[in-house]
Amino acid sequence: MRAPRENAIWMHDLRACGLVQAEAITDLRGLLLRGLAKSFQARGDIDQAFLEDVVQQALGHILDHLDQFQGRSRFTTWAMAITVRLAMSALRRKRWQDVSLESMTEPIERALALDRDDTTSPAQHAEQHAIVETLRRLIEEALTDTQWMAMTAELGGMPLEEIARRMGSNVNAVYKLLHDARKRLKHGLETAGYTAEDVRSAFA
Amino acid sequence: MALRPEQAKALIEMVMGTRDQEMTCDECVADIAEFVEVQLTGKPVSEALQAVQEHLDRCHDCTDEYHVLRQALDALAEEDGR
Numbered sequence: 231m232r233a234p235r236e237n238a239i240w241m242h243d244l245r246a247c248g249l250v251q252a253e254a255i256t257d258l259r260g261l262l263l264r265g266l267a268k269s270f271q272a273r274g275d276i277d278q279a280f281l282e283d284v285v286q287q288a289l290g291h292i293l294d295h296l297d298q299f300q301g302r303s304r305f306t307t308w309a310m311a312i313t314v315r316l317a318m319s320a321l322r323r324k325r326w327q328d329v330s331l332e333s334m335t336e337p338i339e340r341a342l343a344l345d346r347d348d349t350t351s352p353a354q355h356a357e358q359h360a361i362v363e364t365l366r367r368l369i370e371e372a373l374t375d376t377q378w379m380a381m382t383a384e385l386g387g388m389p390l391e392e393i394a395r396r397m398g399s400n401v402n403a404v405y406k407l408l409h410d411a412r413k414r415l416k417h418g419l420e421t422a423g424y425t426a427e428d429v430r431s432a433f434a
Numbered sequence: 435m436a437l438r439p440e441q442a443k444a445l446i447e448m449v450m451g452t453r454d455q456e457m458t459c460d461e462c463v464a465d466i467a468e469f470v471e472v473q474l475t476g477k478p479v480s481e482a483l484q485a486v487q488e489h490l491d492r493c494h495d496c497t498d499e500y501h502v503l504r505q506a507l508d509a510l511a512e513e514d515g516r
Contacts (some may be wrong), residue, residue, distance in 0.1 A: 234514065249457065261510065268509030269502045283476035305466035311467045314503045318495070344443070349463075362442055385445060389495045390459065402458045405493075412452040422463060426450040 240305040244296060258292070259285055261306060262313045272368070276321075284320060288313035322389045331396040334383040342366045357432040361424060368418035377411040380404055448492060455491040462496050468490055474511075 235243065235257075262285045270276045288325035292309050300310050342362050350358070369378060376397070383393050394404045419429075457465075469486040472479055479487060490497045 263505030308467040362504035415449045416452045
């Protein structure tokens with residue numbers, strides 16, 4: 231077994247021709263497969279075919295984007311990060327394939343109807359209720375329907391990638407949409423006189 | 435679906451923890467390899483990489499990917515006897 235390649239050697243060998251490149255690709259494929267297999271070992275829903283398919287996709291992407299590697303990490307770490315992202319994306323798509331965005335959305339009044347917790351004192355519940363009511367008003371006044379739909383989907387566990395897919399958008403745009411929504415709500419809560427400490431105290 | 439108190443708390447804390455400038459998922463992906471290697475050394479994270487940690491604190495998708503990446507790298511390091 232050869233000594234591990236340094237970054238410069240990986241770059242050289244993967245850009246080379248013939249046997250040098252072929253050997254580098256084989257080594258990289260093996261490394262990515264071993265790493266991915268170990269990290270998904272505990273999952274019962276992932277088979278070797280899935281891993282090999284993901285690694286093959288990742289290799290294509292890595293070879294097409296070698297110029298994007300900036301050398302701020304080991305090359306193999308960078309390559310593994312790309313592979314993990316592709317794997318997780320495929321798993322999310324499979325997990326959420328039958329779930330619509332609409333099924334994740336709740337009308338505001340239902341979504342923010344605060345359950346009474348038996349361990350909460352009446353005074354504390356009243357404080358929680360006041361905060362939630364303020365939040366409800368802010369959501370109705372400050373957020374678009376799209377922002378609320380994305381927010382409830384995210385709260386329900388739907389990955390941003392899947393929200394984006396259903397909206398015909400991309401992950402960054404959805405993140406920015408949600409970030410804008412959170413900023414608006416934060417500004418509204420602060421204007422209403424609430425601090426982070428007030429919230430922690432009310433929901434402690 | 436009424437919000438349980440812990441869900442309401444999580445939502446509002448997420449809102450109150452919002453920063454004016456936040457790293458997007460693509461920006462996090464660009465830095466995650468460097469970030470995870472610094473984490474593996476146990477050294478403190480630089481200011482430039484602090485934004486990655488802040489993004490992971492609020493993005494479940496990127497956090498899941500980070501954990502899988504860590505496990506993969508830990509496994510490979512064990513192979514190499516590092």
